[in-house]
Amino acid sequence: MFDISNLLIGLVIAFLTSFLLTFPVRKIAKKLKMMDYPELRKIHTTVTPRMGGIAIFAGVVAGLLYLQPAIEHFWAICLGATVIMLTGLLDDRYQIRPLIKLTGQIIAAVLLISSGLIIENLTIPLIGMIPLNEFVGVILTFFWIIGVTNAINLIDGLDGLATGVTTIALTSIMVMAFIDQHAAAVMICVAIIGGNLGFLPHNFYPAKIYMGDTGSLFLGYSVAVISVLGLMKSITFFSFIIPILVLAIPIFDTLFSILRRIRNKQSIMSPDSQHIHYQLIAAGLSHRTTVLILYAFSALFGFLGIIFSYASFALALGLTFLFLLLLQLFAEMTGVIKGGKKPVIDTVKKKTTKSQNREKNSS
Numbered sequence: 001m002f003d004i005s006n007l008l009i010g011l012v013i014a015f016l017t018s019f020l021l022t023f024p025v026r027k028i029a030k031k032l033k034m035m036d037y038p039e040l041r042k043i044h045t046t047v048t049p050r051m052g053g054i055a056i057f058a059g060v061v062a063g064l065l066y067l068q069p070a071i072e073h074f075w076a077i078c079l080g081a082t083v084i085m086l087t088g089l090l091d092d093r094y095q096i097r098p099l100i101k102l103t104g105q106i107i108a109a110v111l112l113i114s115s116g117l118i119i120e121n122l123t124i125p126l127i128g129m130i131p132l133n134e135f136v137g138v139i140l141t142f143f144w145i146i147g148v149t150n151a152i153n154l155i156d157g158l159d160g161l162a163t164g165v166t167t168i169a170l171t172s173i174m175v176m177a178f179i180d181q182h183a184a185a186v187m188i189c190v191a192i193i194g195g196n197l198g199f200l201p202h203n204f205y206p207a208k209i210y211m212g213d214t215g216s217l218f219l220g221y222s223v224a225v226i227s228v229l230g231l232m233k234s235i236t237f238f239s240f241i242i243p244i245l246v247l248a249i250p251i252f253d254t255l256f257s258i259l260r261r262i263r264n265k266q267s268i269m270s271p272d273s274q275h276i277h278y279q280l281i282a283a284g285l286s287h288r289t290t291v292l293i294l295y296a297f298s299a300l301f302g303f304l305g306i307i308f309s310y311a312s313f314a315l316a317l318g319l320t321f322l323f324l325l326l327l328q329l330f331a332e333m334t335g336v337i338k339g340g341k342k343p344v345i346d347t348v349k350k351k352t353t354k355s356q357n358r359e360k361n362s363s
Helices: 003-032 053-067 074-094 100-115 133-154 159-180 183-203 212-232 240-246 246-263 276-282 288-312 314-333 343-362
Strands: 120-126 128-131
Touching: 003 133, 003 183, 053 183, 053 212, 053 288, 074 212, 100 133, 100 183, 100 212, 100 246, 120 276, 128 159, 128 276, 133 159, 133 212, 133 246, 159 183, 159 212, 159 240, 159 288, 183 212, 240 288, 276 288, 314 343
Parallel strands: none
Antiparallel strands: 120 128
8 A cells, every 4th residue: 555665755855855945944044034042041052043844844845845744734733734834924023912922823723624624533542432523523622732832842842853753653653554554645645754753853952943933833733633644533542642652742831830830829821941841951950951852752752652543452551650650750850749849760769878888889
């Protein structure tokens, strides 16, 4: 069913388009003064061009023009992606108000939903498949698209972080779509992965250009759409859990940020420097090491998502325990636990210290 050589050509086209186009995009961004300036809340210390998301978008378009996935909702997805990209571009240029940015996201979500691409059922462990009426499906799809779009946007705080995390998530989704013989989902994943990989050499630490909201909103929207198209419309036993697993890093970082702000009596829209990536840097890790650690976490969650798809119920329960443990660690690192308590991390530190002391005493 799959022509591997065709997929590889599509990947290379998306990669080269994104990689080569990033050079002129950098120059244009400088001419238009679309620059990201250092601030107290930000990590970077040099003025850096943004709007690199245009190169990613162009790479994806080039890849899709070659692959031409056969999907009923293809043009609605493309139109919504264009609206999202333009919304991000406006924000990169004019720093538009959050409400206007949200309006662009709503328009994109409505365009998609009006085409008929909605979550039709939920399959929840221990409960089974729950068919959704149209109204509930529309509401769930709407909030999923808006939520994931903003989650990717919020995690875009370090060089190469959002690019790498979305690439890993999309690779996990692509593997599952490949196994399930979902050709359209595989093709879309290939195009986006190619566009991301072409941009990453310019964006990895130390970044020469940022994707800006042009890229982060587009990638967030794309990941949200492909997860609905390739995962949530399936009827596997864990179809509702899998996309949450695959996107665990951005989803729970956003969720914990909201909970933290509510606990601190702050507006949930107010920015802060307590996201997971900032916490790791504050703990003494380097910029590059922090990004690589979050890549590793994303890959682990993506792998868990793939295993979950085809695991027996007993194995799935074991994986659930592992996921909850990782989630606890994540919560402790993001400071969401009241009083700044870190029971798991503190326990590991104590055992490590005791082990080191024993080795010193024995020597």
